[in-house]
Amino acid sequence: MFKKTLNHLRYLKNDRKWQKTRYLSVLTLEGTAKQFYDTHYDDWQVDHHLFLYDVRDGQQLDDSPFELLRYYLGKYPKTVHVIVAAEKHVDIIKQVLYFWNLQNDTRIIIVQQFSNQHMQYLLTAKYIITNAMIFSNILVKRESQILVNTWHGTPLKKMGYAMPGGVMGSWNVIRTLMMTDYLVLPNQYTADIFKHDYRLTGLFRGEIVVAGYPRNDVLVNGMLDDQLKKMQVELATDQPVILYAPTWTGDSATLDGTHNGLEKYLDVLQKIQANYSNYAIKFKPHPYVYESILNDDRFAKYLIPSWLNTNALLAYTAILVTDYSSLFFDFLVTKRPIIFLDITDNYQSERGTYLGSTTLPGPFTTKVSDVIEWIGQIDQVQINYHEQYHHFVNEFVSEDDGNATQRVGELVQHELKLKTRGNLSVLINGEDFSTDKFSPLVAKKISNKVDVSIVVYVSHLLDNWYGKQFFSNVDDTMSNTRIFVNDDMIIDDSWQQLNIIGQRVVGTQTFDILLIEQQASSLHQKILLTLSDTVVMVPNTQREQWLLALNYQYISSINDLAIWQTKAANPSILSQIKEELK
Template sequence: MINKLKEMYKLYAYQQADAKWAHERQATAATPAEIAKRYYDAHYSDWQVRPNTFLYEMQDGNELDDAPFVLLRTLLKTNPKATHTIIINKDSLKKAYKVLAFWELTADPRIKVVDRFTEAHMRTLLTAETVITNAMIFSDIFVKRGRQRFVNTWHGTPWKKMGYAMPGGVMGSWNVIRTLMMTDLLVMPNTYTAKIFNRDYRLAGLYQGKISTFGYPRNDVFFEKLSERQLTTLENAYRNGQPTILYAPTWAGDASSAGDATAELTKYLHTLVTLAQHFPTYTIRFKPHSYFTEAINADARFAPFLVDDAWGTNVLLAHTDIL
C-alpha cells in the first residue's frame, strides 16, 4: 500500500509539473519573440538570399554603436551599392535616429531601421547575405542559411569568467556555442580574447570559421578626424569648454543580478558628486552600463552628468582627458 501511494504521489507531482510547464509555455506563446520565431520557422525556405545586403544588430537591439556600426559606415564608402538594415528595439528607436543624425546618415536611402521581432525583421534575417552582430544574436531564432555569412565582432575583452569556466557554465553556454558554430568570422580585439573563447567555449577542433585578431574597427575613431560640425558639437555639449573626466563603470555581474539597481546607483552618484567637488575646473560626465540606463535616466540627480545618446563610446573616449 505504501509503495502504491508513493507511486501515486510521484505521478501527481509529475502531472503538476507538466501542467505548470504547459501554463508557462502558453503564457509566453504570444510574446513578440515567440511570434517572430514562428514566422521565421514558417518562412525559412520561402525567399532567396539577396546579394549585397547586410543586417546589423548591436547589444540585442538596444544600441547603434560599436564595431558593427563602424563596419556599416565603412561599407557605405567601399561598397556603395549595398543596402543595410539595422535592427532596433522600439524603446531605442529615438536613440538610433540621433546616432544616425550625428553621422549625417538619416537621409541615406541605403539604410533602413527596422523594429526588432517584427515580420520585416524576420524577413530580412532570412534574406540578408551578411549578418553582423556584437553579441549572441536573436536568442534561439537565427539559423544561418546556406548562402549567408555571419560575422560576430563580440564587444570587448573578457576580464571575467566565461563559458565553461563560469559556475553553471555547461548549461549557460549552450546558445553562445550554438551561435559561435555558425559564425564565419569572429572578430577579436586581441589574441588574449581569442584564447579565452577557444578555451572556455571549447572551440578547438570544432570551430570551422576564421578568427581575426587584428583589433576592433570601433578603435578607428581614435585615428580618424571627425567633421568640423561633429567636433563643434562635442566641444560645446560634451566638454563644455573644459577638460573632461568621464566616469564609465563597467558591469562585473550578469543580467540576472542587475535587477535591483539601488546600491549601484547610490555608488555611482557618490562618485560623480565627489569628482565634481574635487575637480571644479573639469566637466564631469557619466556613461553607465546599458543594464542601468533606464533606472539612471529616470533619476533626475544624474541629469547634469549624462552624455547624449548620439555619441558612441569610442567617440567620447577620443575626446576625454581622464577616464
C-alpha cells in the same frame, strides 16, 4: 521507491506548468516572429547586396558593426543596409545616424525588431553583422549567408563556462558563436578565452579574425571636425573629461533609483566633481542600468546620452575611471591614464576576473579617496605604471593602427571554406535524468580525443529531482563537453520544421555520431535525428520508424546499442564507435 515516484509526480506537475507557459510564449511578439521565420525559411533567395546589423539585440547602433556599416556605405554605393531596432530604441538609432550625418541616406533602412519585415530581411540578407545576439534565439543561418560576429570587447571579467552559472547561462551565446563564419576579436588573448570558455575548440568551423578592432579606429584617427563639434555640444563642455564607466555588477537596479548600487555611483561622481572643478565629470553606466539612472535627476549633469558612440567618447576622454569594464582595453590605444575603482562588495568572489588587480595598467582601489588623490598626481601615476601600461598595449591593442575596419571589412566579404574537424564529434541526448545511464556519466568515459556535446530539453531543467541530477553530474564533464539547450516549442513536427529546430539548437552544426541511451522516445529525440548520419541508440520501435523515414539503415549492435547510418555516413566511424564503447 516511494520517493522516486513522488519526485516523478512533482516533475509532471512542474512540466505541465512549464508547457502552459511555453504555449503562451508562442503568442508573444518574439514567439510570433519565430513562427513567421520558420514558416518562410526557404521562401526567398538571399540578396547579395543586402546587409543586416543587429547591435545589442536592436538596442544600439554602435561598436564594430557600426564602423563596418560606415565602411560599406562608402565602398559599395549600390548596397542596402538594414538596422534592427527594438521598439523603444528607434529614436536612439536615429540620433546616431544624425550624429554621423547619415540620417538622409536612402540606402539605410531601420526595421522594427520581430516584425515580419525584420524576419524577411533576416532570412534574405547576405551579410548578418552583430556584436552579440545574446538574447534572441531565432536565427538559423542559411547556407549561403555570412554571419559576422564582432563581440563587444576584451574580457577582464570571467566569461562563459569560467563564470559561476556559466554552463546554463552561456548556451545561447555558444549557439550563436557556432553559426558564426567570421568571429572578429580584438586580440589573441580574447581568442584563447573564447576557444576554451565558450567551448569553440573541436566543433567551431568558422574563422577567428584577430586583425585589430574596427571600433578602435577612431581612437587612432580621431573624429571628423563635424562630429567633434557635435560631441562638444552634447557634453556641454570644453573642459578635459574624466569619464566614469563602471561595468554591470549583476544586480538589478530599481526604477525608482533607490538601489544601493546607484547611490554608490552618485557618491563617486559627486566627490570627484567636488575636488576637480577644472574637469568635466561624465558618467557612462552599463546599458543594463541606464534607464534606472536616466529616471534619477541627480545624475542629469553627469549622464552621457546612451546613443553617443562609445569609442568616439573615449577619444574625447582625458582620464578613464572604471572597474572591470572592457572599455579600458580600448582606451589603451590613446595612451592616456586609467584608474581602477571597485565599489562592489563581492564582485571578485561572485564573478571573478582573468587578470589580477596588481597587473593592471593603472592603480586599483576600493576607495574613492584614492581616486581623488591619484587624479591630482596623474602625471606621476602615468610614470609609475608606464611599464605595465606598455605591456598591456603590446598584449591587447598592438593590431590597432587605425585601419582595422578596412582589413576586417574586406576579409569578411569572402565566402568562407569551413574548416574540417580533427576529432570525432559526438552529440549525446541528455534528456532523461532518471536512469542510471545518465548521459554525462557516459561522457566522462569517452576519451578526450573525442569532441562531446550534450543537448538537453529545457522543460526538464526544472527545480526537481531530475534537474538536480543533471546539475550534480554536468560539472564533472565540462573539461571536454559543451551544453546545447532545446528551447523550442514543437508545434509542427514535420521533418522540414524539425530540421530547422535542430539546426537552431546546435548552431547549424552536424555531428559524426548521435548517442541516445534513453529507452523511451520523444519529439525532442526526433529533432536530434536530423543532426547526424550515424545514430547509436537503445533499440526503440518508434525511433526505428523515424530512422527508416529518414533513409537510415540498421548496421549492427554493440553493448546492447543499435547502430544506424545513412549512405552519407563516414565508413570509418564504425570502428571508432566500437573503440569508444568497448
